Structures are given as C-alpha cells and as structure tokens.
Amino acid sequence: MALPGIIFLMVFKFIPLLGAVIAFKDYSVFQGFIDSPWVGFKHFSTLLHHPDFARVFGNTLMLGFFKLFVIFPVPVLLALMINEIRKSVLKKGIQTALYIPHFLSWVIVGGILFDFFSLSGLFNMIIGWFSQEAVLAMQESAYFRPIYVLASIWRDAGWGTVVYMAAISAIDPQLYESAMIDGASKLRQIRHITFPLLLPTVLVLFLLEIGNFLDLGFDQVYNLLTPMTYNVGDILDTYVFRTGIQQGQYSFATAVGLFQSVIGFMMVYTFNRLSKKVSDGGLW
Template sequence: MNTASSSKGLVHNVRRHWPLYVMAIPGIVFFIIFKFIPMGGSIIAFQEYSVFKGMLESTWVGFKHFEILFKSPDFYRIFTNTLILGFLKIAIVFPVPIALALFLNEVRLALLKKTIQTALYIPHFLSWVIIAGIAFDVFSLSGMFNTIRDWFGMEPILLMQQEESFRWIYVLTGIWRDAGWGTIVYLAAISSIDAQVYEAAVIDGASRFKQMLHITLPLLIPTILVLFLLDLGNFMELGFDHVYNLLTPMTYSVGDIIDTYVFRTGIQEARYSFATAVGLFQAIIGFILVLIFNRISKKVSGGGLW
C-alpha cells in the first residue's frame, strides 16, 4: 500500500514539475555515460589487461597491481606529496572563495561589484598550460619577481626550480585561477537569505561587519559543509594538469603526486591495469573521507550530503 501511494506521489510530482525533470535529463545522462558506466572498467585493476583480449579474456591477477604500487620505492614519496598538497588545497584554497563572497556581498556599487566579479572569474577560463606559462614567466630571471628583487639589491633566483617554493606556487596559482569562480555558489546562497533578518539586525544596532559575522556566515554553513564534503571526495585528485605543468626535474621530490606518477609509469608505458588500480585506490580514499566527515557533519550541525 505504501509502495503504491509512493508511486502515485512520484507520478503526480513528475506531472506537476515536468519542466524541472526535463532540465535534469542532460545532467543525468552525463553522469550515467561518463561516471557510472566507466565504473565497470575498474575490473581491469585486478587483471593483466590486454587491449587485444579485452576485459572478458584478460588474465585475472588479483591484487598484484596494488602490491606493485605499495611496494614501489616511490610510493611513500608520491603518497606523502599527494597528502600534503591535498591538505594545503583544503586548508588554504577552499576558504578563499568563502571570504571573497562575503566581501563581495558588502560591495554596494553594482558596477564596481560586477567589475570585480568579472576580473575574478576570467582566470578560470584559462587552461593550466597558460597559467603555468604565466607563472614561469613571472618567476623567471627577467620576470616581475626578480625585477622587484633587483630594485632592493637582491640576487635573482629561479623560484620555479626550488623545492621549498613549489607547493606555495601550487596553492597561489590554484587560488588565482579558481577562487573567483568558486564564489558563484556562495553568492547565490547569500542572495537567498531573507532581507528581514538584516533589517532586524540593523534595528538592534549591528554594524555591517557584525551582520556578516553573525548572520551571513552562519547561514552559509550548510552550503559550506556540502561543498567541503564534495571537495573531500576529490582529496586525492589534485588536478593532473595543474601539477604536471608546474613540475620541473628539480621539484619532482616535492611535487610528484599519484596522478603524475601514474601518467609516467602507467599511461605512457601502456600499463592500463596498474593505472586503473591506482585510480581505484584514490577513489577509495576519497570515499572513506566523505563517509567520515559526512557523519561528523551530521552530528555537529545536522547537515551532510545524506
């Protein structure tokens, strides 16, 4: 009986809101084709995959490729680099769009606000090849960085070739390219806040800063938690293009991550099973992190993804 009533309710809901369901179809099709169907290919992580034999006839080898990964002399280094860069991305890059959205919301001149937003959005549409090229140019011997150092009588340095600088350059380029784009969701969430809440705060004598701190930010927390959980799911996926284009032979010790390692040892050498095994390992770590922090989120704030 309950099942029948639920089915009727679903049919009624679809008939009533059919334009929304139609709009959702392209997104659903995208995830089915490019996300769910390819998951079936994960089976080759447990095979000695051959493009000539296919998945059905390739030899089954169990956890061989996982053992190769964990026993590799480079595993500790690439795993540590991945964790460090992932932590920096979550701890430093993630909060920047939140701060930008809060401050942009306080800009009252519409023209000025749109100008700032446009300037912040533009880098997102540049490829990492271009972003890395700009970074190499800025930090070259004749670039802006060393020109400024020369004004103060300091010796020029090749910052892009120094191990201690690579991770911070990774963070700064990530902020420059994506922080502005990340404000879109937060600004949309802020625009949905009831204006009467701010009016009541003004009557109580709250300043603009206190309104931002005690009204806007707390009401943004559910959105922040959802996006944080989604970012945690990609904790091990730092962006191959981003890291690969910034790497130099002298920064491999601190910048070589799982994705770049797989590209060199898996894709370029046609070791597809090994590359899939590493990708599956990354996905499992991300899945575990999402489960843990989703449970914490539900206990702390009653929110979460499910």
C-alpha cells in the first residue's frame, strides 16, 4: 500500500534533486547537466548582490510573516467554531460553502478580484455610497498586502479546516460529558479540552508551514501582481520568473530555489528544536 506513495516521492521529489547541481554550473541545454562548466557560488553571489535583492527578499519575508501568523491561525479558529454547530444540516452547509473556493484556481480568483476592485466593481460602488472617490485598489501598493491576506483566507481557510475537524472528531466524547457534569461552559470546554488536544496537530502543521516560509506560491502572487505593486508584492518566485526563467537563466533560477529550500530547512530544524523543549511535539 505504501509503494505508490514511495514511487511518487522518488519520481517527483528525490530524483529532481539531482537537477540542483546546475545551481553551481553555467547550464546550457546543448551541453547538458554533466558537461556544463562549473562556476561554484557565482549565481548565489549574483542573487545576493543584485540591487533588487533587498526589496524582493523583504517582500517575501513580509508576505511569509502574514501567511504564518495571520492566515495560518484562521482555519484553527474556523474548525473550533464549526465544531460547536449542533445542527447537522447547517454544519455541513457551512463547511461546503467554505470548501468551494479552494477548487478555484488562482487565475480565476485573480480575475474575480480584479473585477471586484475595478472602477465599476462592487468595492468602488460601496465606497461611492459614502461619497468616497473610486480607487483602483489592485494598482495601489497600499492595498496589495491586505488583498493578498484576505484572498488567501477566503480561498484556503475553509479547506484548511479539514485536518483540524478530523482531529477534533477523534477526541473522546466522555471528556466533554465529564466537563459538563462539573459545570464547564462551552468556552471552558474549548479552552481546556478541545484546544489542548488539537494543539499537537496544529504544531505539526505549523512546522510544515515554516518549511514553506519563503515559498509563497508563484501562481497566487503572480495573478495578483501588477507593475505598480512590484515594490510591495514582488517576491523571489516572481522575480526569478522574470529575470531567470523568461530569460533562459536556468542556473540562476535553480540557485534561488536552492536558497529558499536551505532557509526553509534551517527554520524547520530551529523551530522543531524549540517545540521539543516547550512540549513533547515535533516532526522528529
């Protein structure tokens, strides 16, 4: 039963790691992986000394911070609230409504947002009722990060509750019965039973999310980005796409990907050590 999963990991995760060698070469499609000349850390040096690196890396860190500390907790809160709904039909209806946006690609979500925030869109209609001037929010730097956060929550928060709802359903009902006999309110049951028993699952998913701290998702940011918002929304993935892949600089693009992976590994290792000191949880 484990064989399909092992084959998937080997083909799509481990074998492609061999291609990381081109980060240390001047790769040419005509010379191939083996015969392309070695250049050592040239591409890493180019990245670190590029005049746009500080801006792009800062944007990546900022959006990664929002993803980790603003977006990540939302599915946990949603799962706790959904769990308290006692009417089965209402509960399933809310879950379904929250799941549906996840099945929309970011291309579609980006199109919806551009229509929503257009001059004739719903956003400008609403602020027009309060005698405010229309704004092109998708072209304004000040609006990009709030839109990024809200779009991420709307599309993925509902789907993120699946694992947490499964973990909550595994909690022994006798614990709640004992708490009710002792006079514990719903809030105290959540505080002293549901959340503590849900915490190990939250911790594991948090550590996995840290590993993707710099991997924000190219498709999401790219479909929300405009030239006017590069100063606050241009991240490593979109920067590499423009300066590396579109210009055929595959070695440079690989070097940036390896740079992101190394930082992600360091963060996972550090936070895993911290989590084992604070609690018994951890990835290893």
